[in-house]
Amino acid sequence: MKIRIYLLIVLVGIASASFAQRKKKGEEQRKMDPEPAAVTTPPAPKVEPVKNDTLPRINPLTQHFARKYAAALQWNDYEVAKDALYDLIIENPGNDSIIFDLAVYYFQNQKSASAVLVASELLKRNPKNTGALEVAAGGYEALGVLDKSIQSYESLYLLTDNITALYKMAFLQYQMKRFKESANSAEILLARKDLDSVKASYNDSKGKAKEFPVKVAVVNLKGMLALDQGDKINAKKYFQEALVIAPDFALAKENLAKIK
Secondary structure (H helix, E strand, O other), X not given: OHHXXXXXXXXXXXXXXXXXXXXXHHHHHHHHOOOOOOOOOOOOOOOOOOOHHHOOOOOHHHHHHHHHHHHHHHOOOHHHHHHXXXXXXXXXXXXXXXXXXXXHHHHHXXXXXXXXXXXXXXXXXXXXXXXXXXXXXXXXXXXXXXXXXXXXXXXXXXXXXXXXXXXXXXXXXXXXXXXXXXXXXXXHHHHOXXXXXXXXXXXXXXXXXXXXXXXXXXXXXXXXXXXXXXXXXXXXXXXXXXXXHOOOEHHHHHHHHHHO
């Protein structure tokens, strides 16, 4: 350690002596050289210090309620999570994301009326809010307000080209006896190349819930539309086509049995 310190002192001394020699030579050289012309340097722009009160601040209450919300979700206490969402909304009334979380909470907990009301508030602010449209459509459907549900699904489909929204529209239109609209929706669905990738839950022939290709349900829908119009030949053809795709699709079996 002493050797390292000694070497450091020596190196500093050598560097200082060398700098002194260069300085002396430079002064002598400047005396011999002509005086350079004066150069006017523009003053540097004045930089104003950033004031602390201009920086964005996070409301301490918002931080507190956000931690409360996260903790409640972690421990599956959804009532407390809902209360925290309300606290967050009161502190941040313009934050649509927090309000949307509340709408989803109500929808997932089968409180459809509240879900629709919250989603409607978001749609007043932005009619193209696709998340709010989806919650509103599902909420209205659960409440049995089918015309409003169809309207919401239509808006969602036009904005997103969402195949599930179109699928829901087709069946809701059928339930409301809007057969022509339902048939048009079914035709659009069957023409889509991505239809085979979409599935939905229906009962199989044993009465157990099972995932089926949506195409099976749409073909069966075509059969029901034909049957309602008295066209038993085409109805039978569609039901049989559905059973070729999924032999244990209970609805097609039941519908086919009505014709025989």
